[in-house]
Amino acid sequence: MFKKVLISEDLGSVSNGIVSVLEALHIGNFYQVQYCDDAYLKIKKANHDEQPFDLLITDLSFMADHRHQKYPSGEVLIEALKEEYPALKIIAYSVEDRPPKVRTVMLESKADAYVCKGRKGLQQLEEAIFKVYNSETYLSPQISNALRKTTTPEIDDFDIKMMKLLANGLSQDEISHHFKSRNINPNSLSAIEKRIIKLRNNFSAKNATQLISIAKDLGLI
Amino acid sequence: MFKKVLISEDLGSVSNGIVSVLEALHIGNFYQVQYCDDAYLKIKKANHDEQPFDLLITDLSFMADHRHQKYPSGEVLIEALKEEYPALKIIAYSVEDRPPKVRTVMLESKADAYVCKGRKGLQQLEEAIFKVYNSETYLSPQISNALRKTTTPEIDDFDIKMMKLLANGLSQDEISHHFKSRNINPNSLSAIEKRIIKLRNNFSAKNATQLISIAKDLGLI
DNA sequence: CAATCCCTTGCGGAATTCCGCAAGGGATTT
DNA sequence: AAATCCCTTGCGGAATTCCGCAAGGGATTG
Numbered sequence: 001m002f003k004k005v006l007i008s009e010d011l012g013s014v015s016n017g018i019v020s021v022l023e024a025l026h027i028g029n030f031y032q033v034q035y036c037d038d039a040y041l042k043i044k045k046a047n048h049d050e051q052p053f054d055l056l057i058t059d060l061s062f063m064a065d066h067r068h069q070k071y072p073s074g075e076v077l078i079e080a081l082k083e084e085y086p087a088l089k090i091i092a093y094s095v096e097d098r099p100p101k102v103r104t105v106m107l108e109s110k111a112d113a114y115v116c117k118g119r120k121g122l123q124q125l126e127e128a129i130f131k132v133y134n135s136e137t138y139l140s141p142q143i144s145n146a147l148r149k150t151t152t153p154e155i156d157d158f159d160i161k162m163m164k165l166l167a168n169g170l171s172q173d174e175i176s177h178h179f180k181s182r183n184i185n186p187n188s189l190s191a192i193e194k195r196i197i198k199l200r201n202n203f204s205a206k207n208a209t210q211l212i213s214i215a216k217d218l219g220l221i
Numbered sequence: 222m223f224k225k226v227l228i229s230e231d232l233g234s235v236s237n238g239i240v241s242v243l244e245a246l247h248i249g250n251f252y253q254v255q256y257c258d259d260a261y262l263k264i265k266k267a268n269h270d271e272q273p274f275d276l277l278i279t280d281l282s283f284m285a286d287h288r289h290q291k292y293p294s295g296e297v298l299i300e301a302l303k304e305e306y307p308a309l310k311i312i313a314y315s316v317e318d319r320p321p322k323v324r325t326v327m328l329e330s331k332a333d334a335y336v337c338k339g340r341k342g343l344q345q346l347e348e349a350i351f352k353v354y355n356s357e358t359y360l361s362p363q364i365s366n367a368l369r370k371t372t373t374p375e376i377d378d379f380d381i382k383m384m385k386l387l388a389n390g391l392s393q394d395e396i397s398h399h400f401k402s403r404n405i406n407p408n409s410l411s412a413i414e415k416r417i418i419k420l421r422n423n424f425s426a427k428n429a430t431q432l433i434s435i436a437k438d439l440g441l442i
Numbered sequence: 443c444a445a446t447c448c449c450t451t452g453c454g455g456a457a458t459t460c461c462g463c464a465a466g467g468g469a470t471t472t
Numbered sequence: 473a474a475a476t477c478c479c480t481t482g483c484g485g486a487a488t489t490c491c492g493c494a495a496g497g498g499a500t501t502g
Contacts, residue, residue, distance in 0.1 A: 014234045063340065118284050
């Protein structure tokens, strides 16, 4: 079983729960941090000292406070760590259960497991620990099908950028200029128009306002 | 100190944390439930048996699952209980730290305290328990000024309705018809226009799309 | 009563969005 | 090489939104 575990979670109460799971598995060598940056530094130092962690359990969203963070969220922390220390296993433990989020965390950040906080969260976490130890991936049952691309097909990075700009109040013309000034294609007013229309059709939105409303509900932006 | 406490919280891990606080205060007589409906029934029964609870600590948002609930959220549970059992003290314990939510929970649902889950959440919870026991109210420091109406002044029920309709993709003209058909005033296209402009100015939004984006971030809709 | 304030309503024009049609270019297929 | 497909770009007109100006009505105030 895992020998050295790090818990990254800003809610003390949740942290307690994770600890109880580890203790039930007789894993005594664990550490807790409340900020992603601390997690990164602790893992880096452990590796440097040749006593590396072999499992990280981390939340995704952390309350922002006065301390400025290089890694503001679990996603970016996971992505950075997986690039630097591929051997480190990582379990994401989050309340977020929307498929798009699960997809990015598993496919882009490359987490090994995604467990939803919930009524059965700690049981599922225990299950995930076993699976991951055996080099398998794990998803909570309620999101087990989140990786199938049946959900919202064909929404690419560009579309997300565009919707964020829309949500920030930019006009189609301003979005066009925005992309032109950054040499990102496509960038013509007409093309922007067409892509927004495509998105509206995708989500059955009557206008851009509803499109942004839906995208926010889905957690896309 | 409180003699009989109920914890209503669907995340087992968080529940653990609350329990540790109660134990530190030597409150041994407590019960835990994972659904609002169970909380309501348990409190009702305790009162009927003349062994009432004197404190409820409850989360606000509960994951929906297969079990259909009469009380889907902490807010409505609190409101119902406070009407029926005014003597029962209630502490809301939630990740939600946006002023509008705090306002409705404290002013409309009439909770005695609002504690934000966070890095210091459990310490604040302990503080809240003491305050509430002395019949005072308590707010976490980060939201201590949430009750001042300086935040988003003059956003009334009508504005909220209007923004919800906007988010649902209705045009200003359709919104006008919507209110006309329900005999709600004002309802002219021009008036709708003016109120949307007023809201945009309030929130410094460049257009209706950004307005909806901001309103969603603030939790107004 | 008159003056004032506040809100609703209306109007006109500019800006923006919405929508369909069409041309052009690159990649793939036949 | 030709045909096809897909995406980008452009254009024109209708619909909608955005914005300022102004009139009317109700409530409050002097």
